[in-house]
Amino acid sequence: MSTKPFQIDVSPRIQRLPPYLFGRINKMKYEKRVAGVDIIDLGMGNPTDPTPDVVVDKLKEAAIDPRNHRYSVSNGIAGIRKEVAKKYKQKYGVELDPETEVIATIGSKEGFSHLCLAMLGPGDTIVVGDPAFPIHIYAPAMAGANVIRVPLGNDQAFLDRIEKVFVEIYPKPKLLILNYPHNPTSITIEPWFWDKAIEMCRRHGVMIISDFAYGEINFDGYKAPSFLAAAGSKEIGVEFTTMSKSYNMAGWRVGFCCGNKEMIKALATIKGYYDYGHFAPIQIASVIAMRECKETPAIQSKMYQERRDVVCAGLDKLGWEYTKPMASMFVWAKINPAHYKKNEDSIDFCLRMMDDAEVALAPGRAFGEQGEGWVRIALVENEHRLKQAMRNLERALNPRPPKKEKKQTAGAA
Ligand SMILES: Cc1ncc(COP(=O)(O)O)c(C=O)c1O
Numbered sequence: 001m002s003t004k005p006f007q008i009d010v011s012p013r014i015q016r017l018p019p020y021l022f023g024r025i026n027k028m029k030y031e032k033r034v035a036g037v038d039i040i041d042l043g044m045g046n047p048t049d050p051t052p053d054v055v056v057d058k059l060k061e062a063a064i065d066p067r068n069h070r071y072s073v074s075n076g077i078a079g080i081r082k083e084v085a086k087k088y089k090q091k092y093g094v095e096l097d098p099e100t101e102v103i104a105t106i107g108s109k110e111g112f113s114h115l116c117l118a119m120l121g122p123g124d125t126i127v128v129g130d131p132a133f134p135i136h137i138y139a140p141a142m143a144g145a146n147v148i149r150v151p152l153g154n155d156q157a158f159l160d161r162i163e164k165v166f167v168e169i170y171p172k173p174k175l176l177i178l179n180y181p182h183n184p185t186s187i188t189i190e191p192w193f194w195d196k197a198i199e200m201c202r203r204h205g206v207m208i209i210s211d212f213a214y215g216e217i218n219f220d221g222y223k224a225p226s227f228l229a230a231a232g233s234k235e236i237g238v239e240f241t242t243m244s245k246s247y248n249m250a251g252w253r254v255g256f257c258c259g260n261k262e263m264i265k266a267l268a269t270i271k272g273y274y275d276y277g278h279f280a281p282i283q284i285a286s287v288i289a290m291r292e293c294k295e296t297p298a299i300q301s302k303m304y305q306e307r308r309d310v311v312c313a314g315l316d317k318l319g320w321e322y323t324k325p326m327a328s329m330f331v332w333a334k335i336n337p338a339h340y341k342k343n344e345d346s347i348d349f350c351l352r353m354m355d356d357a358e359v360a361l362a363p364g365r366a367f368g369e370q371g372e373g374w375v376r377i378a379l380v381e382n383e384h385r386l387k388q389a390m391r392n393l394e395r396a397l398n399p400r401p402p403k404k405e406k407k408q409t410a411g412a413a
Contacts, residue, residue: 021366043360062281072277076104108240108255118266120145131367179211184376186325194230208237214328216246216297219305222326246297307379314390356396
């Protein structure tokens, strides 16, 4: 046998992925935990509250029925697709055909990634805001497409920046990825934005994917508008939703893609080759969540709003700039320049906060160049822990001068 070292050659798909900037943060978090440090983890948007009991009970009941132990169907059981269509109708007044316009996915991230594979290939170009949720960059890149980043916004100026790219780039971009309420910045839109975006994309022949993962986590009376509620949306795009955030079901991995028939069909084709769908009891329990836990998203929203207020009060004390979010699970805050050390970037800053304050934050740089100087604070711990986290940050960043020792007077005990 040859003694020459064997060369493992991974695909260009892997090689062209941008560096994973959460790596150093995750490594340090892991090492701290192993060393027994109680890190308050505000770094990941991973809900820590439990899934409603009625949903867990349904899962148990369905799991013991042997009829549910077989392969399921890759586009989701009919019951779950019908329930999603019903929910869109009740909540947003949107008509969807559960047969052709709805597909269940193994979390919206899986669905999004496979839709990119279904719609994009080498030579294609997509446009996305900067900063962005990382999979909005990685999935198109893995599908072979070029990714053009445009400084993010929620106004006409943002749409104008996008249109400039549509006009100037050749070959013309094929797909626009939009995400409101936005991760990581929490920015939101009003319904007019969808009308304008659809009109612009239609004119340029560009498809839209709307990521509506935080659509139901709304504060102070705000109601996030669904892309699919806008006229003409189904002609040019689809929208992803998820059970992860609204019902505390992140680990269950249930999401949906709804809208344009051809795009849904393309996703169904790819999924038909790759998977057999979700374990049926998970889908059955998800139907119960949508049917019987209609109040859960509002209850969760109220809780996140209260947590948001705790974090914002802490940021005020630190003198950090932020816009109070109207939706989502995050506060996006600009690090007070006085709190930066020389040559530090947001990743170094977050590593230092993990050391000095025992708080994990997500560095803005990990979401794109435009995120540098910012951090994302996830509202995933309870109010008590959030207050503690903000106190820890204050102590680490504004250390009080040591108390002067009282002089001992002669004769004192
Ligand atoms: C904007 C956005 N889209 C999608 C997802 C993934 O959702 P799912 O759990 O359905 O895969 C997340 C998760 O954090 C997210 O922030």
